[in-house]
Amino acid sequence: MDLFVQTLVNGLLQSGLYALVASGLALAVGVVGIVNFAHGEYLMIGAFLAWAGSAFLGVDPLLSLPVIAVAVFAIGALTYRVSIRHVLLAPELNQMLLTFGLGILLQNLALMLLGGNTRTVTTPYQASSLQLGDLSVGGPKALAFGLAALLLGALYVVLYRTTLGRQMRAVAQNRRGAQLIGIDVDRVYLIAFGVSCALAAVAGVLVSVLLFASPTVGLVFALKAFAIIVMAGLGNLTGVLWASVLLGVSEALVQTYVPGGGGWSDAVFFLMIFGTLVLRSFRGAR
Amino acid sequence: MTAATTIGGTLSPASQGAEVLRAEGLSKRFGGLKAVQDVSFTHHQGEILAVIGPNGAGKTTLLNLLSGVYRPSAGRLHLMGRDVTDQPMEARCHAGLGRAFQIVRPFPEMTVHENVTVGALFGKPGQRLPEARERAWALLERTGLAAHADKAAHELTLLQDKRLEVARALATNPSVLLLDEVMAGLRPGEAQEAVALVRGVRESGVSVLFIEHIMPVVRDLADRVVVMDQGQVLAQGTYREVTADPRVVSAYLGTEEGLQA
Amino acid sequence: MSARQAEAGAPVRAAPRREITPGAALPLLGFLLLAALFPFLPLGSRAEFLLQIAFFTLVAGIMALSWDILARSGQVSLAHAAFYGLGAYGYALLLKAGLPWLLAMPVAALLAGGVSLILGAVTMRLSGMYFAIATLAFTEVVRTIIQNLPESVAGGATGLLVPALLGGNSRAQYALAWGLLAFTVLVSLAVRLTRLHFAFAAIRQGEETARVLGVSIVRFKLLAFFISSSLAALAGVLYAGKTFFINPLETFSLANSIAPLTTSIFGGLYTTLGPVLGATVLRVAEELLHNSVKDGYLVVYGLVLMLSILWLPRGLMGLRRNRKHGGDL
Numbered sequence: 001m002d003l004f005v006q007t008l009v010n011g012l013l014q015s016g017l018y019a020l021v022a023s024g025l026a027l028a029v030g031v032v033g034i035v036n037f038a039h040g041e042y043l044m045i046g047a048f049l050a051w052a053g054s055a056f057l058g059v060d061p062l063l064s065l066p067v068i069a070v071a072v073f074a075i076g077a078l079t080y081r082v083s084i085r086h087v088l089l090a091p092e093l094n095q096m097l098l099t100f101g102l103g104i105l106l107q108n109l110a111l112m113l114l115g116g117n118t119r120t121v122t123t124p125y126q127a128s129s130l131q132l133g134d135l136s137v138g139g140p141k142a143l144a145f146g147l148a149a150l151l152l153g154a155l156y157v158v159l160y161r162t163t164l165g166r167q168m169r170a171v172a173q174n175r176r177g178a179q180l181i182g183i184d185v186d187r188v189y190l191i192a193f194g195v196s197c198a199l200a201a202v203a204g205v206l207v208s209v210l211l212f213a214s215p216t217v218g219l220v221f222a223l224k225a226f227a228i229i230v231m232a233g234l235g236n237l238t239g240v241l242w243a244s245v246l247l248g249v250s251e252a253l254v255q256t257y258v259p260g261g262g263g264w265s266d267a268v269f270f271l272m273i274f275g276t277l278v279l280r281s282f283r284g285a286r
Numbered sequence: 287m288t289a290a291t292t293i294g295g296t297l298s299p300a301s302q303g304a305e306v307l308r309a310e311g312l313s314k315r316f317g318g319l320k321a322v323q324d325v326s327f328t329h330h331q332g333e334i335l336a337v338i339g340p341n342g343a344g345k346t347t348l349l350n351l352l353s354g355v356y357r358p359s360a361g362r363l364h365l366m367g368r369d370v371t372d373q374p375m376e377a378r379c380h381a382g383l384g385r386a387f388q389i390v391r392p393f394p395e396m397t398v399h400e401n402v403t404v405g406a407l408f409g410k411p412g413q414r415l416p417e418a419r420e421r422a423w424a425l426l427e428r429t430g431l432a433a434h435a436d437k438a439a440h441e442l443t444l445l446q447d448k449r450l451e452v453a454r455a456l457a458t459n460p461s462v463l464l465l466d467e468v469m470a471g472l473r474p475g476e477a478q479e480a481v482a483l484v485r486g487v488r489e490s491g492v493s494v495l496f497i498e499h500i501m502p503v504v505r506d507l508a509d510r511v512v513v514m515d516q517g518q519v520l521a522q523g524t525y526r527e528v529t530a531d532p533r534v535v536s537a538y539l540g541t542e543e544g545l546q547a
Numbered sequence: 548m549s550a551r552q553a554e555a556g557a558p559v560r561a562a563p564r565r566e567i568t569p570g571a572a573l574p575l576l577g578f579l580l581l582a583a584l585f586p587f588l589p590l591g592s593r594a595e596f597l598l599q600i601a602f603f604t605l606v607a608g609i610m611a612l613s614w615d616i617l618a619r620s621g622q623v624s625l626a627h628a629a630f631y632g633l634g635a636y637g638y639a640l641l642l643k644a645g646l647p648w649l650l651a652m653p654v655a656a657l658l659a660g661g662v663s664l665i666l667g668a669v670t671m672r673l674s675g676m677y678f679a680i681a682t683l684a685f686t687e688v689v690r691t692i693i694q695n696l697p698e699s700v701a702g703g704a705t706g707l708l709v710p711a712l713l714g715g716n717s718r719a720q721y722a723l724a725w726g727l728l729a730f731t732v733l734v735s736l737a738v739r740l741t742r743l744h745f746a747f748a749a750i751r752q753g754e755e756t757a758r759v760l761g762v763s764i765v766r767f768k769l770l771a772f773f774i775s776s777s778l779a780a781l782a783g784v785l786y787a788g789k790t791f792f793i794n795p796l797e798t799f800s801l802a803n804s805i806a807p808l809t810t811s812i813f814g815g816l817y818t819t820l821g822p823v824l825g826a827t828v829l830r831v832a833e834e835l836l837h838n839s840v841k842d843g844y845l846v847v848y849g850l851v852l853m854l855s856i857l858w859l860p861r862g863l864m865g866l867r868r869n870r871k872h873g874g875d876l
Contacts, residue, residue, distance in 0.1 A: 035676040086857060092675045093623060097812065098856045104805055104847030111841030153683075215843075219801065222685065226680045263695040270684040277673055277681055353759060379761035387759075395751040404749045407742055415742050458761050510730040 002134050007256040008249060015248025016148035017210070020227035021221050022240045024151060024199030029234055031172045031192035032093055036086055038103035039225060040218025042197040044110060046072055047203025047213035051119045051237045054208075061121055062143075065205045076197025080190050096283045103222075107130075110215035118212040126209070144206040151202060152241070155195075159237070162266055168192055220266065227269035231276045247272060303331030305367075306382075306462050306493045312351050312361035314344075321347040323517040324361070329462065334484070334494045336504045336525075339514035340537060345497045346388070347467055348514065352495070353385045354378045366461055379409055384460030384492075386451040388467040390440030398450055399435040402426060409458025422457060429453040429483065445476040452483060456492070463487060464494035469503050481506055494514045513537070572580040572736070575820050579729055579829075586718050598717050602789060604830040605724040606782045607806060609731045611814065614807035616738055619817050620771035621674070621751030626666060627779050628803035629689045630653035633659040634780025635787035635798050636693060636701060639709045648712070652784050659780030660773040669770035671765065674754075683804070690799035704795060706804035712788025724785050731778050738774070747771060748817075760844075772827035779807075802845050809848040813855050815864025824863055 020041060028036045046068055053064035083102060087095045128139030159165035170178040171188045179185050200218075207217060228247055232239025250272070251265040258264055307329035314322040322344045329335050337345050350356045353362065354375040357435050362371045365381050373381065384405075393401050402425055406418035426432045429449045434442060439450060448468050455463055465484065469477045477500070484507055488494050504511060504525060511528045513520040515537040521528045528534050582605065591595050614623050614627050637655030642648060670681050701707065713719040738744060746767040749757035758764055787793050806829070807822070814825020830846060836844040855862060 047553075083853065083857070090856075093652060094856050094860070096623075096676055096679060097808070098853055101806075101809070101849045101852030101856065103849070103855060104809075108843040108846035108849055110843070112840050112846060168828050223680075223684060227684070230677065230680065260695060263691065267688045267691040270688040273681060273684045274669060277677055278669055355755065375758040376761050376763050377753070379759060385759050387756070391753055391756045393749055393756070395752055396748060400745070400748075404745050404757070404762065405760045407745050408749075408757075408763075410761070415745075418742075454760065 003256065006135055007252045009135060009137060010141075010255075011249030011252030012245060013145045013248075014136065014252065015244040015246075016145035016180055018221075018224055018228060019152055019241055019244035020148040020203040020206075020247055021200055022225040022232075022244055023155060023223075023237055024196040024203070025225045026229050026234075026237050026240050027168075027192055027199070028196040029229060030237065031168050032080075032189045032196075033088070033175075034099065034193070035092075036193075037100040037222070038079075038098060038106060039196070039200055040220075040222025041103050041106035041110075042076060042200035042218070043204035043207065043221055044107065044213070044215060044218035045075065046201025047217055047230070048110065048114065048119070048204075049201070050205040050208040051121050051213040054121045054123075055119070056159070060123060061205050061209050062123075062147075065147075065202060068205055069202050072201035072272065073194040073198040077190050079197070080193040082151055083191070084193060085186070101125040107215050107218070114215065116215060118214040118217075119208075120212045121208045123209060140209050144210060147206065148203075151199070154188040155199070156237075162193065164188075224269045225275045227276075230273055301480045303333070305329065306331050306365070307352070307495065308364040309352070310362045310364070312348070312363060313359045314351055314356055315359045315405055320517050321349060322351060322358075322424050325514070325517075326341075327519065327522060328360075329493060329495055331461075332488065332491065332493055334488055334496070334507050334509045336508035336511045337495065337497050337514060338499075338501075338504055338511060339520070342516075343514040344517040347517075348355065348467060349385070349464055349497060350449055353383060353464055376408075379458050379460075380411055382459075382461035383464065384409075384455035384458050384462065385464040386448070386466065388470060388497075390439075390444075390447040390451045391440050392442075392450055392454075394439060397436050397438060398442065399423070399426060401439060401450060402495055405454040405457030406459075409460070418457075424455050425453045428486070429456075444471055445479065447487050448472070448480060449483065452487070456487065460492060461493060462493045465494060467497050467499060469498060471498050477503065570734060571784065575732060575736075575823075578820070578823060579725075579732065581799040582725055582728070586721050595717060598721055599789075600723050600830070600834050602717070602785075604827055605721070605728045606785050606789075607810065607826040607830045608728050608823045609724075609782040609785075610779055610803070610807040611810035611826045612728075612731050612735050612819065613775045613782070614777070614819070615811040615816065615822045616773035617771050618767055618811065619738070619744075619751060621754065622667075622670070622771060623679060623808070624682045624775075624806045625679050625801075625808070626663075626685045627776075627807050628799050628801060629666075629682075629686040630659045630776035631780040631783040631786065631803050632686075632693070632793075632795070632798040633662055633776075634783025635709075635793050636783075637780065638784040638787050639707045639793060640701065642710060643707075648710075648788070652781065655784055656780040660777035663772040663776035664769055667769045668680055671768060676789070683801075684688060686799055686801070686804060688793040690795045693799070696793040699848070702794070706792055706794030709787045709791055709793060711791055712785070718787075720789060727781050727785065731781075732823070734774060734778065739819060743770070775787065782821050782875070802848075805845070805848050805852075809852045809855075811862075812852050813859070813862050815862035818864050821862050828863070830862040 021039070024060065025036060025039045028034050028039065034088065049068045050061040050064060053059040054061055079102065083098060087098050125139045125143070130137045130139060132140055159168060167178070167183050167188050170183060170187055175185060202267060203221065207221070228240055228243040231243040231246070247269060251268045254265045254268055305328050312322060312325045325348060326466050328506050337348065337462055338490070339345050347356070354373065358371065362369055364370065365383055367379060368381060370378050370381055376532050393404065402422035403418050406421040406425070409417060423432070426435050429452060431446060431449055431453060434446060439447065442450060452468070468480055468484070472480060481503060484494060484496070495508070508525055510523065511525050512522050513528050513534050520537055521531045521534050552723050562575055584599060585601050610627060614624065634655050637658045641651035646654065649785050666682065666685050670678050673681055693701050696703065698705065706823065713723065716823055738747070746762050749760065749762050750764055750767060754764060810825040810829050811822040813829060814823070815821025829851065833844055836847055859865065
């Protein structure tokens with residue numbers, strides 16, 4: 001029983017990180033209407049920036065986090081300006097392939113410049129843990145979960161309580177309508193895409209502490225984020241939360257209870273994608 | 287042109303023919319919305335049947351039920367004496383159902399001739415490519431598109447696009463042809479040509495079921511009319527009969543469209 | 548309308564300008580001829596190395612062309628690495644089971660084709676990004692399964708040794724790769740020149756319309772999957788037999804899904820010559836870059852993909868003639 005509860009808690013903590021990555025992706029899909037296959041690469045950039053700050057400047061990743069978020073927001077905005085903006089009206093296939101190419105480009109630039117090795121960040125609180133009765137929770141994990149929850153809360157406040165948020169939701173629902181009532185759609189897209197990338201980068205900072213930084217670290221998170229938004233329904237931000245929890249907890253259960261589970265848990269997201277897609281396509285109107 | 291086809295409002299002898307399409311209590315719900323409710327009618331060999339009704343009456347949903355885009359929530363559909371309710375679109379095509387869409391849907395990267403070849407090749411099982419190409423040519427000549435065979439569909443005028451839509455559906459060698467507002471968007475002169483085209487289709491032995499808003503077209507073309515309102519069949523009969531029906535008149539008045547449109 | 552045509556006295560049945568003439572096959576024949584002659588060129592001291600590059604260019608050509616065949620039916624897949632890998636692993640395991648290589652090769656291809664039917668059935672009603680994500684995830688799972696099977700079965704994460712193809716004779720290996728590319732070209736032409744072309748193109752350009760016209764999407768989508776992944780598996784067999792050693796990470800690498808996709812788009816989608824030409828250009832560029840940097844040479848694919856989408860949507864084939872819609876092979 002203790003093992004079971006411990007497993008649930010581990011899964012829940014993991015889901016905070018997933019929700020952070022996935023809500024960024026959901027923002028790009030929902031507001032801008034772009035399925036960003038390069039999403040994981042912004043996570044990778046965040047992870048490397050955190051590593052660089054720690055290794056060269058001695059700055060703790062948690063302190064450099066706000067700076068990194070702003071920097072990657074700018075990179076995201078630039079990406080929007082030079083590429084995404086030009087395919088907004090193109091067929092979905094072209095949009096998809098463009099971001100896919102961007103992802104390959106960024107990932108391999110990182111490989112070229114930094115090599116394929118993983119880089120770890122050392123922090124004083126790395127090995128710390130919290131004891132709650134019989135439960136033991138890794139300090140960084142708890143911290144990451146707390147931060148993710150905080151940021152997601154902030155995202156919801158922005159979306160539902162500010163003018164910018166209302167504009168984003170208006171654009172998401174009806175681009176032309178939003179234009180007609182005087183919303184600068186291009187500006188909203190730029191901000192939404194930038195924020196989407198920044199959220200991925202923040203997740204990347206956390207990943208650098210929890211795991212490591214490497215050129216390919218983003219891919220698996222991006223795949224899981226796709227699983228989550230497919231489960232949640234495209235662009236549905238609230239759905240992202242429960243889908244993240246579902247994925248995090250299922251993975252933890254597989255890890256604990258399936259023999260050799262560590263290797264299999266990375267396949268859980270796939271079953272979720274398939275399950276959801278198959279269910280949805282056969283429940284359709286036909 | 288035979289006399290029977292030109293007389294509007296009278297029952298054509300053809301409608302006494304064998305049944306080609308029979309709907310029995312067809313219904314379709316979307317969530318709580320009853321888009322089509324308990325629709326029954328019989329379509330006979332060689333008959334031109336019109337389905338009319340105010341906007342939102344469920345005409346296009348009905349057409350989608352007939353062609354198999356949607357599965358009905360209840361009811362059965364018989365095509366050429368076979369129950370095709372559970373058959374997918376392609377099987378209904380093989381069984382003799384052709385359809386032209388309201389908003390033309392040519393294959394954009396194909397020429398006009400290739401578009402029609404697709405219908406000729408797959409409309410019935412076991413067709414061979416050379417023969418399908420030949421039949422496509424014949425249909426292009428029949429529908430007045432032969433001179434445009436090599437053009438891409440987007441180079442055509444709207445009337446030509448509609449001809450292509452009909453030619454492609456005819457290429458599948460249907461027993462029944464479903465036409466969804468083929469006159470929509472056409473200028474009066476063009477509409478006359480389209481009317482002639484539909485008559486020609488019937489003369490070639492194909493029964494026609496069409497949705498139409500333009501009442502003079504319905505009057506000129508239809509042997510029999512099914513009037514729909516709010517998903518249900520309001521009245522059936524000749525053009526003269528249904529337009530004299532007070533329920534039909536009030537349904538149309540209620541929508542400000544007017545029967546004399 | 549036909550009356551107007553008759554008045555003008557023009558032939559009503561002039562061959563459409565898109566009709567494919569035998570001459571359209573000349574560039575393809577030329578390419579295959581040049582490729583066949585390559586080992587006989589005076590390659591100098593680096594002959595062995597150049598022959599290896601040429602070998603993998605042929606493999607890339609098979610991959611790209613087989614990917615394109617699937618794409619013609621509107622299925623833009625990110626699962627090509629899975630079938631490449633299944634070919635490689637299937638071949639290795641069949642050899643281990645004692646099959647002669649000449650038999651192991653086609654059996655591995657057919658097995659991969661069989662597995663592709665499962666994926667194809669599941670993704671049947673998916674399109675666009677859903678299809679892409681499902682195929683991407685499929686690749687990851689095939690890799691996970693092979694990696695987590697007991698090491699005695701498929702070598703686990705470490706990998707498997709594979710006996711060298713044709714005793715390691717690189718000229719014979721090259722000849723085999725050439726033969727398989729020529730076979731793939733023939734299959735591609737067969738798809739282009741028969742009813743399959745009309746079925747695939749119709750499904751791609753309007754699935755519902757195609758169904759209304761009687762095109763059985765189940766049959767044709769699955770057929771496209773089967774043909775495409777069996778050919779990709781043949782490329783995987785060549786890879787396994789050439790490198791002696793396969794492991795899950797490299798064999799199922801995302802790069803093996805990206806390369807054929809990028810290559811086809813860059814060369815010219817839905818053609819036979821385009822993907823083959825694209826493979827030649829990109830593979831050589833990749834090798835040149837590979838010489839100067841250790842990692843990240845795939846940057847070429849990312850860049851080419853982005854630039855093609857933004858500025859060259861019809862690929863290299865689009866440069867050849869300014870046609871509104873290609874009648875090319």
